[in-house]
Amino acid sequence: MAFSEIIDSLVRIAGRENVLTEDEDRRVYSYDATSQWKAMPDAVVFPANTGQVEGIVRLADAKGVPLTPRGGGTNVSGGSVPIRGGIALVMTKMNRILSVEPENLSARVEAGAVLMDLQGALAARKLIFPPDPQSFLGATLGGIIAENAGGPVCVKYGVTKQYILGIKAVIPAAGRAVEFGGVTVKNVVGYDLVSLITGSEGTLGVITEAVLRLMPLPAARKTLLALFDDLPKAGEAVGMVFDSGTVPAKIELLDNWVIRSINRTAGMKLPENAAAMLMFELDGRPEAVESDAAKVMRVCMAAGATGTTAAGNDAEALSWWRARSAGFAAVFSAAPTVLAEDVTVPRSRMPEFIRKVTGICKTMGLEVTVIGHAGDGNLHPSVLTDQKNAAHFEKAKIAVDRIVEAAIEFGGVLSGEHGIGLEKMKFMRRTQDPFFIEAMKQIKKTFDPRGIMNPGKIWED
Amino acid sequence: MKTSGSLENIRKFRADVEQCMKCGFCGYFCPVYRESRMEKGLARGKNQLIKATLTGEQGLTRGFYEAIDNCLLCKTCVQYCPAKTRIDRAVTAARADYAADAGLPLAKSLVLRFVLPNRRLFGAALRFASWFQHVLPGSGGRFRHLPHFLAALGAGRTIPEIAPRFLRSLLPENNPAPGPARRRVAFFPGCAAEFVFPETAAMLVRTLNGLGCDVVLDRRQGCCGAAAYFSGDFETGRRLARKNVSALEGYDSIVTGCATCGAGLREYAVYLAGDAAEKRRLEAFASRVADFSEFVVMLLSENAGGLQLNPGFEGRKATWHDPCHLSRHQEIREQPRKILKAVAGLEFVEMPGADRCCGLGGSFSITHFEASKRIADLKAESIAASGANLVVTACPGCIIQLRDAISRRRMKVEVAHIGELFSVKGAARADNPG
Ligand SMILES: Cc1cc2nc3c(=O)[nH]c(=O)nc-3n(C[C@H](O)[C@H](O)[C@H](O)COP(=O)(O)OP(=O)(O)OC[C@H]3O[C@@H](n4cnc5c(N)ncnc54)[C@H](O)[C@@H]3O)c2cc1C
Ligand code: SF4
Ligand code: SF4
Numbered sequence: 001m002a003f004s005e006i007i008d009s010l011v012r013i014a015g016r017e018n019v020l021t022e023d024e025d026r027r028v029y030s031y032d033a034t035s036q037w038k039a040m041p042d043a044v045v046f047p048a049n050t051g052q053v054e055g056i057v058r059l060a061d062a063k064g065v066p067l068t069p070r071g072g073g074t075n076v077s078g079g080s081v082p083i084r085g086g087i088a089l090v091m092t093k094m095n096r097i098l099s100v101e102p103e104n105l106s107a108r109v110e111a112g113a114v115l116m117d118l119q120g121a122l123a124a125r126k127l128i129f130p131p132d133p134q135s136f137l138g139a140t141l142g143g144i145i146a147e148n149a150g151g152p153v154c155v156k157y158g159v160t161k162q163y164i165l166g167i168k169a170v171i172p173a174a175g176r177a178v179e180f181g182g183v184t185v186k187n188v189v190g191y192d193l194v195s196l197i198t199g200s201e202g203t204l205g206v207i208t209e210a211v212l213r214l215m216p217l218p219a220a221r222k223t224l225l226a227l228f229d230d231l232p233k234a235g236e237a238v239g240m241v242f243d244s245g246t247v248p249a250k251i252e253l254l255d256n257w258v259i260r261s262i263n264r265t266a267g268m269k270l271p272e273n274a275a276a277m278l279m280f281e282l283d284g285r286p287e288a289v290e291s292d293a294a295k296v297m298r299v300c301m302a303a304g305a306t307g308t309t310a311a312g313n314d315a316e317a318l319s320w321w322r323a324r325s326a327g328f329a330a331v332f333s334a335a336p337t338v339l340a341e342d343v344t345v346p347r348s349r350m351p352e353f354i355r356k357v358t359g360i361c362k363t364m365g366l367e368v369t370v371i372g373h374a375g376d377g378n379l380h381p382s383v384l385t386d387q388k389n390a391a392h393f394e395k396a397k398i399a400v401d402r403i404v405e406a407a408i409e410f411g412g413v414l415s416g417e418h419g420i421g422l423e424k425m426k427f428m429r430r431t432q433d434p435f436f437i438e439a440m441k442q443i444k445k446t447f448d449p450r451g452i453m454n455p456g457k458i459w460e461d
Numbered sequence: 462m463k464t465s466g467s468l469e470n471i472r473k474f475r476a477d478v479e480q481c482m483k484c485g486f487c488g489y490f491c492p493v494y495r496e497s498r499m500e501k502g503l504a505r506g507k508n509q510l511i512k513a514t515l516t517g518e519q520g521l522t523r524g525f526y527e528a529i530d531n532c533l534l535c536k537t538c539v540q541y542c543p544a545k546t547r548i549d550r551a552v553t554a555a556r557a558d559y560a561a562d563a564g565l566p567l568a569k570s571l572v573l574r575f576v577l578p579n580r581r582l583f584g585a586a587l588r589f590a591s592w593f594q595h596v597l598p599g600s601g602g603r604f605r606h607l608p609h610f611l612a613a614l615g616a617g618r619t620i621p622e623i624a625p626r627f628l629r630s631l632l633p634e635n636n637p638a639p640g641p642a643r644r645r646v647a648f649f650p651g652c653a654a655e656f657v658f659p660e661t662a663a664m665l666v667r668t669l670n671g672l673g674c675d676v677v678l679d680r681r682q683g684c685c686g687a688a689a690y691f692s693g694d695f696e697t698g699r700r701l702a703r704k705n706v707s708a709l710e711g712y713d714s715i716v717t718g719c720a721t722c723g724a725g726l727r728e729y730a731v732y733l734a735g736d737a738a739e740k741r742r743l744e745a746f747a748s749r750v751a752d753f754s755e756f757v758v759m760l761l762s763e764n765a766g767g768l769q770l771n772p773g774f775e776g777r778k779a780t781w782h783d784p785c786h787l788s789r790h791q792e793i794r795e796q797p798r799k800i801l802k803a804v805a806g807l808e809f810v811e812m813p814g815a816d817r818c819c820g821l822g823g824s825f826s827i828t829h830f831e832a833s834k835r836i837a838d839l840k841a842e843s844i845a846a847s848g849a850n851l852v853v854t855a856c857p858g859c860i861i862q863l864r865d866a867i868s869r870r871r872m873k874v875e876v877a878h879i880g881e882l883f884s885v886k887g888a889a890r891a892d893n894p895g
Contacts (some may be wrong), residue, residue: 028509073500090499333480
């Protein structure tokens, strides 16, 4: 069957205006937020409802056409890049918030709803969906679930999978939409397939709806900064804070590169020579927040901080978090090619690990920035390089290999939140038990026997 | 695929083009994307296509034009972009290279090149709609790439009347201050004030008089050219820029009541300079341009107490709509609010999303009529949420778009230019011009 017939079928399913095949339309779906992965789909389709997704999945399955789901295209692992061509299935038009049920602390959303739009709708009812990937302005719930995204608040609240009660997904093997899970927090009916689909990176099926678990908006929040003249020292302070019996909602680590970057772009006036900064957010009842804040500042000073300060009001706190978010974003474009790692080590090993990373890069003469969600040991050491400079790029890749090896050696994992996609694929065989990879392949076969869903990702064939 | 043209302008704005890091944050803010949910309409998508021309992957094709045409130049993306990517510059540069390479559509170039620069012809054209359609062959009888306020005339909006008397027959060239003058300023009405809202413009002139300014309506000035060069016709833009600059650069201040003209005059320096010397000249010119509310607040030394509300606005609940061309293109946000808060007799309320684009965006309102209307509807919702019965702004284009959205929803809300609201205490009132 010629591809043009497939296009005709897609048009019959989704309507002419929702099937794009022009060069420009395909080109803008060739990338994600990484600097080095790019591949054009042959067609781009925007489904309007689950029924259309079913039609598209059945068509792709029958014809063996690769089908790559895409939400906001904000992932940083090459996950939504249609590396084998075929169809880019863009979920952005399915963006409704279907219901919010305060009495059940739950909401039902379509997969293409953007996280910030959801939070806006929830805030009006004093509710939140805790997972907070810092791409909340662009990331969709479907992409967040498919990547099992986390964010600063995981320290206290955990990651996406703890907040997904149910998923509706179109599964190729079923040829239709299947409801996994339900609407209750307690549910032990058989294997936990909701968790399996969460984090499956679009390789098992297309998520079209989800039932989310919500929390009440905390009564009070407070943001603190602590500055350090040494990066590993900041890592040590994190351990001491937990040791003191306080669990902040967020603990973010920013290094000198990011500090200077946000001074520039966000007009902050942080000391240019500070080696590191920790940003804390405490939340809960107002009195508890105040006393915890005082304690965290004391502990940081005891850990060797050169200074601490608290945001005077919510607006100032918001501007600091915006700056932090922009600072992280800036890292991903700090050089023509940025190899941004997502390793996660046990919190207690973090200072050692940071020393190791900076050591590796220093001896190799490479520039690296170390930022991350320090509260849960999830770091993004990012090596700045340029793919076009072959020698430099090779060296950078070797450095990244060593960083990953070090993380595993320290009892950590390859990826904390960004997923494997294309970017981390080559590490899988080296770092994982062969049975684990084989089991994933078998699971994929059960869901997607013809291998149409986001092919070429997670493991090397 | 067509081969790339010279890419002269895209190259010139290379730093802006290459700044985007693809984070996708603009998806939450770009009004065009929020309607279409298609990446080609998103700041990131436009920018990536423009960037791809530099590597030769992307030609200056029709599809490319569609992407860069689908932009309000509202700069909302720029305001929130963590990388501070100036998409508006990348898009404007790309439009210029496309126009230089492929030419502008016939209808557009006719209007931009001949009708707008020649005010007499323009005035006549507006009077004779049938003749107007004659100069717009192939546009399906719709107006394309007219000044922003006039673009809205097509496509079934509530059409404002062309004024029976144009500004230049309403006011003389020299309008001296009643007492001893503190300064001499040029007033730049722009096409909208000239042809559609001359009475409002006359009020602005009176207010400036009342504040001690001799106001000159220099007859040598013309259309600001924003409509032309923002849509890529840099040649016409340059012609108009040179005309206006040589007419007006001798004045200390060039005051306009039109946000688009203000942005257009100020941004000559960004896009139109032929060489370094001209760039300096255009920058010097830009530094003399002032928006009406900015200028009034400056004259009152940050104290708007010297103003009094005109009859008819007493007791109204007013809210401010930030025109993109004022807030994001000229960074003027506080001054009009200062005035609205200080003038006695008016209650001021902020609407949610006061600086959200109204969706006019020049020819966008014609070429993307449905999207433009939906974006305007969101604005109307904000206005309704504020509870105001008066929306004040400073851009003729916005005024037309807002009036249309408000009347479609049958809301009881009036839209006024800020200059209509007040006069100077003690000065002759300006509600009876001419
Ligand atoms: C500046 C920046 C900051 C970031 N911060 C964080 C952070 O703090 N924490 C974090 O975890 N991540 C972060 N990310 C990464 C990224 O935003 C997340 O991975 C996010 O969850 C991706 O959502 P998306 O809608 O953009 O998905 P996309 O990028 O479009 O897709 C991601 C993956 O999900 C699949 N997918 C998308 N929609 C569906 C669907 N409906 N059904 C099935 N599969 C689907 C795709 O095939 C792809 O494999 C950040 C990214 C950027 C650019
Ligand atoms: S334009 Fe700015 S906000 Fe949009 S993707 Fe690029 S860097 Fe991000
Ligand atoms: S200028 Fe406005 S319309 Fe154009 S890309 Fe930016 S936000 Fe979108």
